Amino acid sequence: MSHETSALPVAAIILAAGKSTRMKSKTPKPLHHVCGIPMTQHIIGACREAGVARIVVVVGHEAERVKKGLGDEVEYALQSNPKGTGDAVRSAESLLKDWQGSILVLAGDVPLLPAENLRSLIAHHQATDAAMTLMTMEMKNPFGYGRIARDEAGRVLRIVEQKDANTQEQALTECNPSLYAFKGSALWDSLTKITPKNAQGEYYFTDTLQILNEQSAKIEALTGVDPQNVLGVNSRVELAEVTTILRQRILYRLMLSGVTLIDPASTYIEANVQIGQDTVIEPNVYLFGDTVIGEDCVIGSLSRIQSSQIGDRVKIYASQVDQSVLEDDVKVGPFANLRPKTHLCQYVKIGDFVEVKNAKFGVKAQASHLSYIGDAEIGAGTNIGGGTITCNFDGFDKHKTVIGENCFIGSNSTLIAPITIGNEALVAAGSAVAQSVGSGDMVIARSLPTVKEGWAANRRAKKHAEKAAKNR
Numbered sequence: 001m002s003h004e005t006s007a008l009p010v011a012a013i014i015l016a017a018g019k020s021t022r023m024k025s026k027t028p029k030p031l032h033h034v035c036g037i038p039m040t041q042h043i044i045g046a047c048r049e050a051g052v053a054r055i056v057v058v059v060g061h062e063a064e065r066v067k068k069g070l071g072d073e074v075e076y077a078l079q080s081n082p083k084g085t086g087d088a089v090r091s092a093e094s095l096l097k098d099w100q101g102s103i104l105v106l107a108g109d110v111p112l113l114p115a116e117n118l119r120s121l122i123a124h125h126q127a128t129d130a131a132m133t134l135m136t137m138e139m140k141n142p143f144g145y146g147r148i149a150r151d152e153a154g155r156v157l158r159i160v161e162q163k164d165a166n167t168q169e170q171a172l173t174e175c176n177p178s179l180y181a182f183k184g185s186a187l188w189d190s191l192t193k194i195t196p197k198n199a200q201g202e203y204y205f206t207d208t209l210q211i212l213n214e215q216s217a218k219i220e221a222l223t224g225v226d227p228q229n230v231l232g233v234n235s236r237v238e239l240a241e242v243t244t245i246l247r248q249r250i251l252y253r254l255m256l257s258g259v260t261l262i263d264p265a266s267t268y269i270e271a272n273v274q275i276g277q278d279t280v281i282e283p284n285v286y287l288f289g290d291t292v293i294g295e296d297c298v299i300g301s302l303s304r305i306q307s308s309q310i311g312d313r314v315k316i317y318a319s320q321v322d323q324s325v326l327e328d329d330v331k332v333g334p335f336a337n338l339r340p341k342t343h344l345c346q347y348v349k350i351g352d353f354v355e356v357k358n359a360k361f362g363v364k365a366q367a368s369h370l371s372y373i374g375d376a377e378i379g380a381g382t383n384i385g386g387g388t389i390t391c392n393f394d395g396f397d398k399h400k401t402v403i404g405e406n407c408f409i410g411s412n413s414t415l416i417a418p419i420t421i422g423n424e425a426l427v428a429a430g431s432a433v434a435q436s437v438g439s440g441d442m443v444i445a446r447s448l449p450t451v452k453e454g455w456a457a458n459r460r461a462k463k464h465a466e467k468a469a470k471n472r
């Protein structure tokens with residue numbers, strides 16, 4: 001047995017060039033999301049976690065879009081014409097021809113594959129010094145999978161594809177999950193010998209097994225892969241199935257790390273979301289993207305949080321939070337809408353029916369009811385009265401509202417940007433303010449009241465008299 005430190009480096013080839021007709025989609029299959037991450041990115045992640053040093057993704061159908069979607073942290077090989085899995089692997093040859101370590105070959109449409117499976121594949125392959133190691137799985141319903149044919153002594157002979165299998169072979173239940181490890185030389189050499197003489201007229205990668213057997217190369221089979229881990233996505237039905245399973249795994253991981261989920265069945269949390277200890281997530285909560293939530297928070301029912309940073313002891317009730325930063329001890333909702341670039345410092349309170357966009361609230365500032373605060377800076381300790389609107393848009397351009405510290409903005413104020421309001425200033429309720437206000441000043445911008453004494457009582461009396469005359 002080789003020691004961890006003397007292990008050979010590993011490269012991986014991930015096949016993602018197929019046309020995937022059954023998805024019936026304008027989006028190429030590798031880019032369909034499973035819990036917030038493109039399908040093929042899940043396998044790339046498992047490779048990284050398993051310590052794979054080089055990752056080559058074979059692209060073909062919509063190659064440029066797939067490359068853009070998967071990013072530049074991996075290498076790409078182009079299969080210009082999909083002629084089968086064997087042909088797909090061969091298109092990575094120029095990149096990995098001289099690779100001295102092991103080479104994994106994996107499919108790009110198995111997003112549930114855990115790094116653990118790859119680690120055991122690599123460990124077994126290197127410990128046995130095999131030319132090829134394949135993993136196998138037992139299937140109750142093996143239809144569609146390549147079957148593993150063995151000899152009387154139990155040695156693996158070859159892989160028979162569904163469409164090429166005779167009745168006897170179709171009865172075999174040991175199947176090929178498409179998880180292989182190779183010595184580079186054995187891989188490239190056997191690939192030159194495969195032919196498209198089969199039911200589908202394709203270059204089957206699976207034929208490399210028989211070719212290496214004929215050369216008496218050392219083949220190892222690692223049995224007992226959990227079929228759930230290699231569930232392949234071919235249609236939207238399977239996309240939903242793998243999403244359900246991955247969602248369960250995410251929720252279990254969070255619960256086991258100390259997060260309370262009151263009703264996991266109605267909780268949707270994507271793969272990259274992080275949540276701190278003792279935070280409570282109520283039913284019907286949706287957490288997306290790279291959201292990070294601190295400790296001891298409460299995320300109330302009907303909240304939807306996307307790609308946001310949430311501190312400790314934050315309470316969010318029935319609100320939308322998108323691409324925003326909420327520091328410790330912030331309170332939001334119910335029914336608030338925090339749009340991108342909202343930044344709420346410690347102890348800020350945003351109440352019901354308040355919309356915030358591209359605005360920063362200083363420590364302890366608050367807007368408790370019915371406001372729109374956009375393109376603004378609100379100083380620490382400032383109180384925004386109910387019904388306050390920052391008029392940030394003049395029909396052509398956006399303008400900024402800057403409000404100092406400890407200000408009092410009276411209810412139903414209309415602040416016409418660009419505008420600056422100094423520290424400790426006061427805006428009288430119902431004001432429409434179009435010019436800046438100095439520190440410590442008060443502004444009142446509403447028409448002077450006209451009181452007509454007795455006018456309403458006189459009117460009522462007159463109306464009653466008119467009605468009485470009519471009815472007489």
Ligand code: UD1
Nearest residue numbers: 015016017018082083084085088107108145146176178204
């Ligand atoms: C393959 C295996 C089968 C195995 C099954 C497990 C072969 C011949 N068969 O069959 O034994 O049980 O996987 O799921 O390998 N691809 C390309 N270029 C191509 C063809 C395919 O990149 O020219 C990619 C696809 O995008 C996909 C992967 O290879 O990601 C597998 O191809 P697919 O056609 O789905 O193979 P299966 O018929 O499922």
Ligand code: CA
Nearest residue numbers: 109232233234
């Ligand atoms: Ca498949």
